[in-house]
Amino acid sequence: MRIAFYAPLKSPNHPVVSGDRQMARMLVKALEYAGHSVELASELRFYLRQPEPKSFDALKIEAADEAARLTKLWHRDGKPDLWFTYHPYYKAPDLIGPELASAFAVPYVTAEASYSRRRNAGLWADSQALVARAIEQAALNICFTQRDRQGLTDAIPDATFGMLSPFIDTAAFREMPSRGCPTRLVTVAMMRPGDKVESYRMLAQALGSIGHLPWTMSVIGDGPARDEVEAQFAGLPADRIEWLGAIEPAAVPDVLYSGGIYVWPGYGEAYGVAYLEAQAAGLPVVAQDIAGVPEVVRDGQTGFLTPPGDVAAFASAMERLLASTDERTIMAAEARRFVLEERSLGGAAARLAELLRKIPVS
Known part of the structure; x- marks a missing residue:
């Protein structure tokens, strides 16, 4: 499959080392190891350090611009077979993938999404609502821990989930x-x-x-x-x-x-x-x-x-x-x-392939 990959919190190409960046890179490697073609859909970092409406509004405008850019690109070069978003959560929701996936009838997948009811106050409630809608829309939400899966299941019981253990190369x-x-x-x-x-x-x-x-x-x-x-x-x-x-x-x-x-x-x-x-x-x-x-x-x-x-x-x-x-x-x-x-890359690639095979792709 041709997979569009996006990590709103931190791109795999971000200059600052962190566990998030590393796992984003590992997921790309695992998807490629499994035989898929992976393209980085966007470098836009959608991260809200504090619940500030002005920052939120500015990021939403940037996300809309990115969605417009990708819309033109996909009309010209063809759409991907699947959209894959890594680690959407209340400070870093995905405001690009769900809309595009819906418009182009592309399956939408998340990995390591999280949801916490205690964040449902003020602006964080608004950003979590975006995360919840994306999780509901997703053909599959891949969880790395039982703790995350339980949190998602309690909040969004009708969503579709699968497990992938944390891994490294x-x-x-x-x-x-x-x-x-x-x-x-x-x-x-x-x-x-x-x-x-x-x-x-x-x-x-x-x-x-x-x-x-x-x-x-x-x-x-x-x-x-x-x-x-x-x-x-x-x-x-x-x-x-x-x-x-x-x-x-x-x-x-x-x-x-x-x-x-x-x-x-x-x-x-x-x-x-x-x-x-x-x-x-x-x-x-x-x-x-x-x-x-x-x-x-x-x-x-x-x-x-x-x-x-x-x-x-x-x-x-x-x-x-x-x-x-x-x-x-x-x-x-x-x-x-x-x-x-x-917990090897090869094992993760095999598990990812097993999970993605169950998703109907047009």
Whole structure:
């Protein structure tokens, strides 16, 4: 099929690294791997940081212009067989695809759409109504987590849903180099206010209680809250923490391979691509049993998931893996097997092909 792909929150070509951009790229790869021809329908970023009517109106005008451009293009060059929108939600609704898909009788598909009733107030209620209409219209809404599917099903019960587990391109992890330092902790996370800072704060507190153990840590990440993040770790020995800043995605596997355990509390994580990458590199994970994290980490098998907000439990889980070579080794092997065998690009492509085959295409 010829597929028009659109990610209103962040284009696959966006210059800023993030999990959203990475998954958008992975979906394009998976669709191509499955034999489809994928074209980026639009680079327009429809993102409302705050519920401001003027910004909303301005973005709607831009979206209308994009729809007009694509209408002319499709009349000239032919319409696609399917429209595929990644991650529409209340701050980033799709104001291009549903209208075009309806006008040209093209099946409309979403992936990782989300809906939260607690956002139904003021302008957010208006933007969520747009998301809801798109989900209702869709021939298929692909969910990455049971949590998201349940939220959508509760709000829009008559919509059509399918499941696709979060995945990564495992090509960079197929070759296993010599094992890194088993007591080296690794974290990969942007430094943004909100959930990211909260996770860094919890991590710093937990590390403070296991100072008697011989751990060191590598941190990959940067962002506007870097000073605030580093301040949380000020009470820890500076020579134990290596601040690597933002690095190229291609360099991340080498850092993961240099470590022994991946640690990240995971407040607000939709699921966390970084957890999958860490496990592919053979790192057991310590995270919280929170948000979408259980979709990508198997508690007691590929790592430990601790109760939300329990700093002592998080520290205890890190201590357990640092102290037990046998358990760490067993979990490392299972983590690597889990991702390479069950969460690979090839597996995702096969699942996507299975899901899309069920959609009638004119």
